[in-house]
Every structure is written in C-alpha cells, then in structure tokens.
Amino acid sequence: xxxxxxRGTEAxxxxxxxxxxxxxxxxxxxxxxxxxxxxELRQRxxxxxWKVALVVWFVAVGLVTLLTSGAVSMIxxxxxxxxxxxxxxxxxxxxxxxxxxxxxxxxxLTAPAINGDxxxxxxxxxxxxxxxxxxxxxxxxxxAWLAALAFLAASVPFILWAFAVGxxxxxxxxxxxxxxxxxLGIVCAVGLxxxxxxxxxxxxxxxxxxxxxxxxxxxxxxxxxxxxxxxxTEQVRTWDVPVDYDWEDSAPPExxxxxxxxxxxxxxxxxxxxxANPFVIVADAQPLPGTEEFENAADPLTLIQYGVxxxxxxxxxxxxxxxxxxxxxxxxxxxDPPVEEPQPSESLVWPWGLGIYLLLGAGGVxxxxxxxxxxxxxxxxxxxxx
Amino acid sequence: xxxxxxxxxxxxxxxxFGTVQAVTSVDLDARPGRVTALVGxxxxxxxxxxxxxxxxxxxDAGEVRVAGLDPAVDGRAARARIGWMPxxxxxxxxxxxxxxxxxxxxxYRMAPDDGARRAxxxxxxxxxTDLADSPAHVLSRGQKQRLxxxxxxxxxxxxxxxxxxxxxxxxxxxxxxRRLVRxxxxxxxxxxxxxxxxxxxxxxxxxxxxxxxxxxxxxxxVDDAAAELRAWRIAALSPGALADWLTAAGITARLEVxxxxxxxxxxxxxxxxxxxxxxxxxxxVVSLAPAGGALEQAYLRLEEERR
Numbered sequence: 001x002x003x004x005x006x007r008g009t010e011a012x013x014x015x016x017x018x019x020x021x022x023x024x025x026x027x028x029x030x031x032x033x034x035x036x037x038x039x040e041l042r043q044r045x046x047x048x049x050w051k052v053a054l055v056v057w058f059v060a061v062g063l064v065t066l067l068t069s070g071a072v073s074m075i076x077x078x079x080x081x082x083x084x085x086x087x088x089x090x091x092x093x094x095x096x097x098x099x100x101x102x103x104x105x106x107x108x109l110t111a112p113a114i115n116g117d118x119x120x121x122x123x124x125x126x127x128x129x130x131x132x133x134x135x136x137x138x139x140x141x142x143x144a145w146l147a148a149l150a151f152l153a154a155s156v157p158f159i160l161w162a163f164a165v166g167x168x169x170x171x172x173x174x175x176x177x178x179x180x181x182x183x184l185g186i187v188c189a190v191g192l193x194x195x196x197x198x199x200x201x202x203x204x205x206x207x208x209x210x211x212x213x214x215x216x217x218x219x220x221x222x223x224x225x226x227x228x229x230x231x232x233t234e235q236v237r238t239w240d241v242p243v244d245y246d247w248e249d250s251a252p253p254e255x256x257x258x259x260x261x262x263x264x265x266x267x268x269x270x271x272x273x274x275x276a277n278p279f280v281i282v283a284d285a286q287p288l289p290g291t292e293e294f295e296n297a298a299d300p301l302t303l304i305q306y307g308v309x310x311x312x313x314x315x316x317x318x319x320x321x322x323x324x325x326x327x328x329x330x331x332x333x334x335x336d337p338p339v340e341e342p343q344p345s346e347s348l349v350w351p352w353g354l355g356i357y358l359l360l361g362a363g364g365v366x367x368x369x370x371x372x373x374x375x376x377x378x379x380x381x382x383x384x385x386x
Numbered sequence: 387x388x389x390x391x392x393x394x395x396x397x398x399x400x401x402x403f404g405t406v407q408a409v410t411s412v413d414l415d416a417r418p419g420r421v422t423a424l425v426g427x428x429x430x431x432x433x434x435x436x437x438x439x440x441x442x443x444x445x446d447a448g449e450v451r452v453a454g455l456d457p458a459v460d461g462r463a464a465r466a467r468i469g470w471m472p473x474x475x476x477x478x479x480x481x482x483x484x485x486x487x488x489x490x491x492x493x494y495r496m497a498p499d500d501g502a503r504r505a506x507x508x509x510x511x512x513x514x515t516d517l518a519d520s521p522a523h524v525l526s527r528g529q530k531q532r533l534x535x536x537x538x539x540x541x542x543x544x545x546x547x548x549x550x551x552x553x554x555x556x557x558x559x560x561x562x563x564r565r566l567v568r569x570x571x572x573x574x575x576x577x578x579x580x581x582x583x584x585x586x587x588x589x590x591x592x593x594x595x596x597x598x599x600x601x602x603x604x605x606x607x608v609d610d611a612a613a614e615l616r617a618w619r620i621a622a623l624s625p626g627a628l629a630d631w632l633t634a635a636g637i638t639a640r641l642e643v644x645x646x647x648x649x650x651x652x653x654x655x656x657x658x659x660x661x662x663x664x665x666x667x668x669x670x671v672v673s674l675a676p677a678g679g680a681l682e683q684a685y686l687r688l689e690e691e692r693r
Contacts, residue, residue, distance in 0.1 A: 035492040039478065046480040046521075121476020125537070128440055128470050129493035130462055375444035375458050379403065 025133045025373050032131050036139020037146070040113075044147055053105070058154045061098060065158040068093045072165075085298055087167030092283075092299035094162045095176055098155045099183070099282055103216065105151055106184045107208035109144040110191035112201035114368065119201075123372075133372035137365055141185075141192055148184040152177070172286035176301075179285040179350060183278050186361035187212055193364025196371035211360075215276055223273040230266040235259045239339045240321040255322040255337070268314030272352055280308050281353035288344065309344035316342035392453050392544060393417045393576045394439060399448035401434055408434040410600035412448070416578045416593070418544070421571045423587040423608070424580035425685055426597030432580040433473055435597070436547045439578070440470040453544050453576075466494070469543035471534050473550040473580075479523040483514050483533050486522060487540060494541040501540075508536040513562065527554040535563070546570060548579040552586050564590050588679035596688055603688055612680035613653040616687075619677040620660070621646035623670035631669045648677055 044050050068090050076086035117123035126136055156177070163173050190211055194204040238260045245253040274280050283304035289297065294306050320339035394416040401409040409431040416422035424432050437443040438450060441457030441464050450456055457464040478486060484505050491501030509515045512532040517525060525533060531554050538546060548567075552560055567590050571577050581587050587594070587608075594611060596604040622628035625645030632639045632647060637660075639647040651657050657674060664671050676683075 031492070031495065035489065038492075039481075039489050042485065043478055043480050117476075121472065121474045122478055124442055124472060125476065125490070126493060127442060128465060128468075129490060129541075130466060130495050131493045132462075374442050374461060375438070376442065377444045 025369065027132050028134050028138060032135035033139045033142060036126070036131065036136055037143045040140055040143035041146065044143065050147070054151065054154055057101060057105070057151050060101065061094070061155040061158050064097045065090075065094050065161060068162070069165075085167065087162065087165035088297060088299035088302060090165050091159070091162040091168055091172075092301040094155075094158055095180070095282060096279060096300055098152070098159065099180060099278060101155075102148065102151060102180065102184045103187060103212050103278060106144075106148050106187035107191045107205055107212060109147050110140070110188045111195055111205040111208045113140045113144065113192055114195040114372070115198060115204055116195075116201045119199075127372065127374050133369045133374075136372055137192060137368040141189055141365065144188040144192070145185040148188055149181055152181055152184065169287060175285040175287070176282060179282050179354070182354060183281060183357060186357040189361035189364040191364070193367040196368045212278075216278055219273050219277040219280075223270055226270050226273070227265060230269045231263055232266065233261060234264045236262045236264065236315075236319055237317065238262075238319045238321045239337060253322075262319070264315045266314055267311040271308060271311040271349070272356075274308045274311060275349045275353040276356045277353070278357075280304055281350045281357070284308060284348065284350040284353070288346070291344075294344075305349075306344055308349050309346075310342065312345040312347060312349060313342055316340070391418070394422075394453075394545060394578055395449075395451045396435075396439075397449040399435065399438060399450060400446045401431075401438060401443065402446055407600055409438070409445075411602070412597065412600070413602045413605070414578075414595050415605065416545075416576050416595075418576045419571055419574050420592040421567055421577040421579060421590055423591035423594040423681065424578055424597065425582070425584065425587065425594055425681060426580075427582070427689075430597040431600040432597055433549055434600075436470070436549050436578070436580065439545075439547055440468055441465050442470075466541065467544045468547060469538035469541070469545070470547045471538040471549060471551055473553075477522045477530060477533065480521055482519045482521055483509060483525065484518045486533060487536060490537050490540045496541070504540060508539055511539075511566065512536045513559075528556055528559055531555055532559060535566075543575070545576045546578065548577065550581055551579060552581055552583050560586060584682040584685060585679040588681050591681070594681055594684070596685065598688065604684070606684070608680055611684040612676075614680075614684065615650055615652050616680065616683040617648045617677040618651045618657055618660075618674060619646050619648055620664070620674045621672050622664075623672060627669050628664075628671075631664060631667050635663065635667070 072086045072090045072093075076089075114123065117126075127133075131139075159173070159177070187208070191204065191208040194207040194211075195201070198204045198207065236259070237257060239255050240258060240260070241253040242256055243258075275284075283301040286301055286305065288305060288309065289302055294302055297303065297306075318339050320337050320341075322337060394414060396412055396414045399409055399412045399414075400407075412431065412435055414422075414424075414435070424435070426432050434443065438445045439452050439457065441452075441461045444458050450458065452464055453467040455464040455467070457468070478489070481489065487505035487508055488498070488501045491504055492498065496504065506515075506518075509518050512535055514525075514529060514532060514536070517529065522530065522533065531551065535548070535551055538548070551567075552563060555563060564586070567577055567579065571592070579587065579591065591608050593605070593607050595602060619642075620628065620639075622645075625641075628645070628647060629641060632649075637649060639649045641647050649660065651660060661671065661674050664674075678686075
C-alpha cells in the first residue's frame with residue numbers, strides 16, 4: 001500500500017532522538033489487533049440484542065428454506081423436470097436470501113463502530129493508548145466480520161440442506177460460501193469508513209445502506225439505462241430468407257448469407273456494471289454449468305450467471321434470421337443451421353466484482369484510519385474528541 | 387528535542403474549533419514531584435488544553451512539551467508516559483472492572499500476566515477489589531470515576547492529566563484521591579489536575595494555574611496564594627463588642643448578618659497580630675479563620691479584576 005509507505009516514515013523530531021516507541025499510524029501488530037477485536041467481541045457477545053438477532057436470523061432462514069423446499073417439491077414433482085433442478089433452485093433461493101439478509105445486517109455491525117464509541121466517550125480512551133489507528137480499525141473490522149460470519153454460520157445448516165437435495169458440484173457450495181463471506185466482510189469495511197465520516201450513527205448507517213442498495217439495484221438500473229449509449233448501427237452478417245422470395249410460393253425458401261444494417265447492443269462494454277452487483281458476484285462464483293444444464297435450469301444462480309456471461313460475450317457476429325424453422329437447413333431436420341451461436345463467456349465475472357469490492361473495502365479502511373489519526377487536526381462537525 | 391526536566395511546559399498554545407477560540411494563549415509549567423491545579427470557569431479551555439497535552443488534539447500554534455516530548459510529533463512516545471483521565475468518563479459498560487484494566491494494559495502493550503497483576507494492584511489502590519468482576523454498568527458514578535483513575539495509571543505514567551477527577555466522589559473517596567495524588571507526586575510524577583471544587587485543590591495542589599477565556603491569567607504556588615491579601619472571618623461572643631473594637635481600632639471590616647466580621651489580612655502574621663490585639667482589648671473572640679480557601683479567594687479576586 002503506497003499510503004503505508006508514505007505514512008510509514010514519520011519524520012523524527014529534529015535534533016536528539018527521543019526514546020522512540022516503534023510504530024506509525026499504519027503499523028499493525030497482531031497483539032494490538034487482538035486487543036481491539038477481543039474488546040469488541042466481548043461487548044457484542046454480552047449484549048442480548050445480538051443474541052436475539054442471531055435467533056431471528058436462524059428462524060428466518062429456516063422458514064424460507066422450508067417454504068422453498070415445499071414449493072420446489074411441488075414444481076419439480078413431475079419426474080421429467082429432474083431432481084437436479086430441484087436442488088439447484090432451492091440452493092439458489094436460500095443462498096440469495098442469506099445474501100439479502102446479510103446485506104441488511106452487515107452495515108448494522110460496523111456503521112456505529114466508531115461514531116458510536118465517540119459519543120459514548122470510549123474511542124479517545126483507546127486512541128490515548130499505544131494502539132495505532134490501523135490496529136483500532138482492523139480490530140474493529142475483524143470483530144464485525146467475525147460477527148457477520150457467525151450469521152453466515154447460522155445459515156449453513158439450511159444451505160447444506162438445499163445442497164443435499166442434489167444437482168450441484170461440491171465446488172459450488174465452497175465457492176458460494178467463501179464469496180458470501182468476503183462480500184459481507186467488505187460491506188463491514190465500507191460501514192466502518194462511513195462510521196468515521198458522520199457524527200451520528202444513524203448517518204453512517206444510512207450511507208452504508210445506500211451504498212449496498214446502490215450496488216444491488218442501481219447497477220442493474222444503470223446497465224439498463226446505458227443500453228442506448230452502447231447500441232450502434234452496424235452491418236451484420238445474417239442468415240436470412242432471400243429478399244426476392246415470394247411467400248406465396250409453395251417451394252420453401254433457401255436461406256442465404258447477406259449483410260444487413262442492424263442495431264447492435266454492445267453489452268460487452270457494460271457487463272462490468274453487473275459485475276458490481278453482489279447477487280451477480282455470488283451467482284457467478286459457482287463453476288459455470290454446461291449449456292445443457294442451463295437449458296433445463298430455472299434456478300436464480302444459473303440464470304443470472306448465464307445472463308452476465310452472455311452480456312460479457314457481447315453481440316454475435318452472425319445472426320440467424322431464418323429462425324429454427326425447418327427450411328433454415330434446407331429441409332434437413334438433423335442438420336444445424338450454419339450460423340455460429342453465441343457462447344457464454346468462459347471468462348470469470350466474479351473476480352472483477354470482488355476487485356471492485358476490495359477497492360471499496362480498502363477505501364473504507366483507509367478513510368477510517370486517516371480519521372482516527374491523532375493528534376486530531378480537524379474534527380468532524382458535531383463531534384468532540386472525548 | 388528533549389529536555390530531561392520532564393513535567394509539562396506550554397508556551398502560547400492556541401486552538402480553535404471553527405470560529406470558537408477554545409484556547410487562546412496558555413503558558414503553563416507543571417514540575418515533576420508537584421501537583422499543579424488547573425483552575426478556571428466552565429468554558430475557559432481546561433479540557434481542550436488537557437486534550438492537547440494528552441496528544442489527542444493538535445494545537446493550532448504554540449509549544450507543548452510533556453515529559454520532554456512534543457505530543458504532536460512524538461505522539462506514541464509521549465503517550466507511553468502520559469496518563470489521561472477524561473472528564474466525561476465513558477466506559478465499556480459490559481466489561482468488568484478487571485477486564486477494563488486488562489484491556490487497557492494490553493493496549494499499552496503490556497504482557498497479559500503483567501496486565502493482570504497490574505489490574506489487581508490498581509483495583510486494590512482505588513478500593514474496587516470487591517467489584518472487580520462486576521460489569522462496569524453496575525458501578526456508581528463515583529466508582530466509575532475511581533475506575534477511570536485506575537485506568538489512567540495502568541502503564542505507570544510519569545505525567546498524569548486528571549480532568550475533574552473529584553466530581554461524583556463521596557467524601558471518603560475524595561480523601562483517598564487526595565492521598566493518592568500526593569503519593570504519586572511524592573514518587574516524582576507530574577500531576578496536572580483540573581477541578582472547580584477549589585477547596586479540594588487547596589489541600590492537594592502545590593501550584594495553581596488560572597485560566598480564563600482560554601488564557602493563562604495567573605500562575606502561582608498555593609502557598610503564595612495563601613500569603614496574599616485575603617479575607618479572614620472573625621467572630622466573638624458579643625458581636626457588639628467586636629464591632630465597637632473594630633471601629634475604635636480603625637480596622638476596615640465588613641459586618642455579616644450573623645455578627646461576625648470579614649477583615650482583609652495580608653497573610654498569617656497579620657492574622658496573628660489582629661488576634662493578639664483583639665484579645666488584649668478584651669474582645670471575647672471565639673474564632674479567626676480564612677474565609678474560604680486560598681485558591682477560591684484568588685480565583686474570585688481574578689474574576690473581580692476582570693470586570
């Protein structure tokens with residue numbers, strides 16, 4: 001981190017060197033981080049609110065899993081649908097519900113972490129000790145993340161239940177859980193950053209919820225609104241019925257290649273907007289199922305994953321305007337039309353999403369550390385040091 | 387730049403919050419082995435000054451040396467030698483008194499065993515051993531105040547900054563606080579203590595620094611303050627006899643409704659002389675004592691001068 005390097009060399013006082021206690025604002029020691037984390041966790045564990053929240057979470061996820069299980073077993077009662085789809089659907093619904101709840105809970109874990117302590121008069125107590133700002137911030141982040149992971153752990157039985165219904169590779173379970181955990185941790189870091197920016201805990205909570213809501217909803221809206229911006233008129237090679245074909249004719253048309261002017265939506269230029277959506281990141285974290293599985297799939301994870309992968313691929317070079325009609329292949333039903341079908345991109349989308357998130361999270365941490373540096377030059381409006 | 391004298395020294399310290407000038411110009415010296423009182427009305431900048439000394443707030447201008455270090459430059463080294471007790475004592479409500487102290491010890495990089503030992507020592511020192519394992523939220527205000535003092539002492543600092551430590555303390559605890567502060571000064575620590583209970587400070591402090599509207603308006607030793615011209619109260623069995631004698635002797639005095647009189651005297655010797663004369667004149671004197679503490683009177687005089 002370049003900031004670390006920049007701050008790392010605090011100019012020593014000119015002249016004789018005083019007995020220096022090592023460590024700049026950005027230095028981290030495990031002992032310091034552990035002290036803060038332990039302090040935070042102790043307080044959290046002893047509050048009844050936290051226990052109630054965990055129980056409510058467990059019941060809510062349990063209930064949704066139960067209802068999904070019922071619905072899925074009804075929909076997939078027809079054996080032709082395949083048990084595979086049942087498992088995938090249930091898994092997808094439960095995972096998305098857990099992500100949804102997690103996005104609601106994670107901001108509440110850190111949004112009051114700093115400004116709440118400030119108004120309770122306990123922040124300066126820590127700042128006046130030998131703990132570095134970075135240790136206070138990372139310690140608080142770690143404890144909030146552990147709390148978020150506890151919520152995730154409380155939903156693991158239900159995720160496992162959905163997984164046990166079948167149809168998913170083991171790797172899906174692992175990658176989805178890991179990405180869920182990382183996303184929640186990053187939301188905690190963003191909340192921590194906002195917590196140092198506002199005087200009131202309600203202010204930082206609102207800002208964090210706006211950020212999370214923006215990523216979850218605004219990314220989709222922007223993707224939709226940007227369509228006209230990335231749509232261009234181009235000559236496209238199409239497999240089409242000849243222009244001079246007489247539709248009254250009894251003989252079937254013979255499709256042919258020709259260039260046509262078309263509106264082309266270049267989603268490969270805007271897919272990254274979707275990558276910033278937490279639901280897309282989690283959906284894309286599973287290994288891409290084969291096209292065959294996709295065609296039978298009705299589960300949210302696979303549909304979103306295919307959607308974003310197709311978006312990343314962008315428009316096809318050739319288009320089939322003869323459709324899948326029998327005459328497309330000159331009457332030969334077993335043959336495929338000569339048009340190359342677009343394939344979903346093999347390139348992973350979730351690393352991009354996580355990359356954006358890691359930047360956001362790092363921004364939160366850097367902001368928080370900078371705001372906790374003492375001696376304070378400027379105080380946020382409406383706050384006092386102690 | 388270090389000077390090995392230690393203690394606290396500020397020159398021309400200034401700090402504003404927005405348009406409000408909290409501290410305008412403070413010159414302060416607090417020497418090791420002595421207790422220095424920081425006296426001033428509400429809003430005179432005491433807490434802001436202490437925050438700057440504790441290294442939590444950056445001064446806009448001026449020179450600050452605490453234990454020979456500038457807290458704004460060598461923050462960490464300075465903080466290792468400063469014990470700060472804030473006026474608004476926030477505590478981690480769900481932690482026990484012992485945990486509060488061990489947590490702070492860990493925050494000062496003490497090994498867990500040392501921290502635990504230190505916590506036991508300090509709980510004993512502030513008489514909270516019985517409540518060591520009760521959560522902080524069951525402690526009374528005075529008990530929390532004592533815990534706050536213990537917290538400031540965890541790392542055995544050379545310089546102690548105590549902001550209103552006596553507020554909320556019962557008489558017994560005040561006596562304990564006074565003894566503890568004297569003992570710490572006796573061990574060579576620099577103690578800077580702010581309070582507006584001035585009679586408290588009289589008995590505790592060696593020196594006093596008076597702040598008003600963010601400025602140092604006077605620095606003096608408590609003994610000097612006591613030796614200055616101040617009011618003494620004289621009372622006799624017969625108020626009439628007292629009043630007559632005072633008039634006859636040409637002594638300016640203010641008669642009080644209870645029959646006693648207030649006389650401005652220039653130190654103890656003047657008081658002894660007054661008493662001798664009164665007794666010689668057969669006035670049945672029952673008491674002669676300073677009316678109020680030395681610091682209180684010095685403070686009130688300052689207030690008058692400023693009007």
